[in-house]
Amino acid sequence: MKAVLNGRDTGAAAFQGLDRDALIAVHRCMLLSRRLDDKEIQLKGQSQIFFQISGAGHEAVLVAAALSLKPGYDWFFPYYRDRALCLQLGMTPLDMLLAAVGAKDDPNSGGRQMPSHWGSPSLNIVSGSSPTGTQVLHAVGAADAGVIYKRVAQIPERAQRFHPDEVVYVSLGEGATSEGEFWESLNLVCGRQLPVLFLVEDNGYAISVPVEVQTAGGDISRLVRSFPGLHVDSIDGTDFFSSLRAMRDAVAYVRARKGPAFVHARVIRPYSHSLSDDEKLYKPPAEREAEARRDPIPRFAEFLRKNGLATDQDLAALRADVDREIEQATAKALAAPKPPKSTAELWVYSPTVDPASSAFDTPAAPEGKPDTMVAAINRTLKDEMARDPRIVVFGEDVADASKQDALPLVPGKGGVFKLTHGLQRLYGDDRVFNAPLAEASIVGRAIGMAVRKLKPVVEIQFFDYIWPAMMQIRDELSMMRYRSGNTWSCPIVIRVPIGGYLRGGGPYHSQSGESIFAHCPGIRVVYPSTAVDAAGLLRTAIRCDDPVLFLEHKHLYRQTYNKGEYPGKDFMIPFGRSSMRRDGDDVLVVTWGALVQRSLVAAHQAEKDHISVAVLDLRTIVPYDWNAIAAHVRRVNRVVIAHEDQLMCGFGAEIAARIAGELFEHLDAPVRRVGALNAPVAYCPDLEEAILPQTSDVLKAIRETARY
Numbered sequence: 001m002k003a004v005l006n007g008r009d010t011g012a013a014a015f016q017g018l019d020r021d022a023l024i025a026v027h028r029c030m031l032l033s034r035r036l037d038d039k040e041i042q043l044k045g046q047s048q049i050f051f052q053i054s055g056a057g058h059e060a061v062l063v064a065a066a067l068s069l070k071p072g073y074d075w076f077f078p079y080y081r082d083r084a085l086c087l088q089l090g091m092t093p094l095d096m097l098l099a100a101v102g103a104k105d106d107p108n109s110g111g112r113q114m115p116s117h118w119g120s121p122s123l124n125i126v127s128g129s130s131p132t133g134t135q136v137l138h139a140v141g142a143a144d145a146g147v148i149y150k151r152v153a154q155i156p157e158r159a160q161r162f163h164p165d166e167v168v169y170v171s172l173g174e175g176a177t178s179e180g181e182f183w184e185s186l187n188l189v190c191g192r193q194l195p196v197l198f199l200v201e202d203n204g205y206a207i208s209v210p211v212e213v214q215t216a217g218g219d220i221s222r223l224v225r226s227f228p229g230l231h232v233d234s235i236d237g238t239d240f241f242s243s244l245r246a247m248r249d250a251v252a253y254v255r256a257r258k259g260p261a262f263v264h265a266r267v268i269r270p271y272s273h274s275l276s277d278d279e280k281l282y283k284p285p286a287e288r289e290a291e292a293r294r295d296p297i298p299r300f301a302e303f304l305r306k307n308g309l310a311t312d313q314d315l316a317a318l319r320a321d322v323d324r325e326i327e328q329a330t331a332k333a334l335a336a337p338k339p340p341k342s343t344a345e346l347w348v349y350s351p352t353v354d355p356a357s358s359a360f361d362t363p364a365a366p367e368g369k370p371d372t373m374v375a376a377i378n379r380t381l382k383d384e385m386a387r388d389p390r391i392v393v394f395g396e397d398v399a400d401a402s403k404q405d406a407l408p409l410v411p412g413k414g415g416v417f418k419l420t421h422g423l424q425r426l427y428g429d430d431r432v433f434n435a436p437l438a439e440a441s442i443v444g445r446a447i448g449m450a451v452r453k454l455k456p457v458v459e460i461q462f463f464d465y466i467w468p469a470m471m472q473i474r475d476e477l478s479m480m481r482y483r484s485g486n487t488w489s490c491p492i493v494i495r496v497p498i499g500g501y502l503r504g505g506g507p508y509h510s511q512s513g514e515s516i517f518a519h520c521p522g523i524r525v526v527y528p529s530t531a532v533d534a535a536g537l538l539r540t541a542i543r544c545d546d547p548v549l550f551l552e553h554k555h556l557y558r559q560t561y562n563k564g565e566y567p568g569k570d571f572m573i574p575f576g577r578s579s580m581r582r583d584g585d586d587v588l589v590v591t592w593g594a595l596v597q598r599s600l601v602a603a604h605q606a607e608k609d610h611i612s613v614a615v616l617d618l619r620t621i622v623p624y625d626w627n628a629i630a631a632h633v634r635r636v637n638r639v640v641i642a643h644e645d646q647l648m649c650g651f652g653a654e655i656a657a658r659i660a661g662e663l664f665e666h667l668d669a670p671v672r673r674v675g676a677l678n679a680p681v682a683y684c685p686d687l688e689e690a691i692l693p694q695t696s697d698v699l700k701a702i703r704e705t706a707r708y
């Protein structure tokens, strides 16, 4: 299209292929973004909304990014500053203002998240959170998913789930590049040459911390240039045309599968960090004035004017039109109903698939000789992977051998405890692979894969090393469904060897801590004590629609007392259903994990004192079988709760408090708890024995409770 205005060539060729209408639309989108920030600031001042964070100063590069990408085709993991990107992709001012007022019909989060935490399934904008770096690993996982869909031909309808030239966009601030997850993600995308486009929006400050304090040398693009295959560009992100050129180059590089790309855009932040911050406290006036001169919106207006593309009147009319649109959206948002208080717990878990329901109660079809928990879990994984080609298994050392040419020559590793042995050989390296030694990235990538409907079943090698992944588990995995108003979910399974009694495991190979994860709404916590239970509960974990932490006690892996026949390809045990391992009338022991066997032995010994002891194995911690506990407390009236974890803040405290609160009149003795000392698990076996609860401790508690 060619147009001439005031004697100038305003055709598309002059301005990187954008004609006058397109350029006016660029300006309109930037202005819409800025004026929405202004409107929200006004509404916050009137207490009509409750939080505001702006995208001001970032608009030019964000509109350029959106124009270079395809909504609903590419994948987006935007930062909270990305208002202009989301508008250009197709979100509306109403979509944004509904979030600001916390409306029931807020499409981003149903009133669960602060505004500017974007999400839209139709546009492939995946729900973002507030932690400043977690999203980069989700982007890696989303890019992994595209590769897996491309390569694993058995996945049904995979053609609808990916595009061979799709791009995964992720953005962050220069401050967020200091997070370890950022470096983990760069290592991964460059290692696997994944189609990820990073945009670092560098406004010079992370709240009040300037970039030179944040980043060695003050220039993030300089630091990342040595990553192999990474296309790196550094631009003035307030200049729309530099931005458009850079974003198009980067997108073309990634689409052509030449590798990942990284654009470092220097922008400004004229409205302080958020409405809770005042940059005058730390930014001198001269610096603020210099920034103001770079403001992308007046600069783009000036460009339009200078090139005869718009007159002052045109620009005034455009501004009036933008304000009119915002006023209309504001009126609708303010009138929109808020979520009813009765829905506060909705979407913590899947509202449609209940793993505690009878749908997950399927009969066993035992076969073969009794075998260990290791064999049961390994076989369950094999059978489930055969049933569902969307299942991918990764973690540290889980593959048989990463080197292709080594595989035919060696027996294969298959995990430090051999739980995943043979899976790679059976299902190939696209579905079973080793991950770098970086736990946050194991969980973060799995989340990115799961939002694209793969089913990751990942391994954290030892419970003691789950902590680098804690941010991903507590702030991402557990909250994805809730915070997105049930529009996104990430039902992954994290298998974790846990626990002590190893005689020599020491403080870093013996930890417990299930209560910490029971404290994360949104995650199911499973803790089997027998081979058959492990098979049935793992299958439920894989087939249900919630994230599951599947705790496997290392000491129970290869015992003889908990062996069982493999219960068949379809055997499932619903969550929240305990197992009465031994009945009795005098004392009830509520327990799980390694304390089940110790409690059974203690119960047997208590018989000599004519104390009849029931042992109830909870099997799952979230949900836990309160109905069974309550029924047996009403019958037996004396309770001991025994677990391996430290007594202090162990999960037994929760159960004891509930029994005291709801069943007090049924108790003939105080509820006693047995657990570890409040100390790390020491290496020397004598110390370990003193620290972890032993059969004798359970027996003592049983006797005292019986005698009370």
Ligand SMILES: Cc1ncc(C[n+]2csc(CCOP(=O)(O)OP(=O)(O)O)c2C)c(N)n1
Residues within 6 Å of the ligand: 081, 130, 131, 132, 133, 172, 173, 174, 175, 176, 177, 201, 203, 205, 206, 207, 273
């Ligand atoms: C993990 C984490 N730590 C701290 C915060 C609090 N916080 C919110 S934004 C922010 C600064 C982020 O700076 P930057 O990444 O440069 O982005 P900008 O806000 O400047 O666009 C901080 C420290 C957070 N949200 N998440």
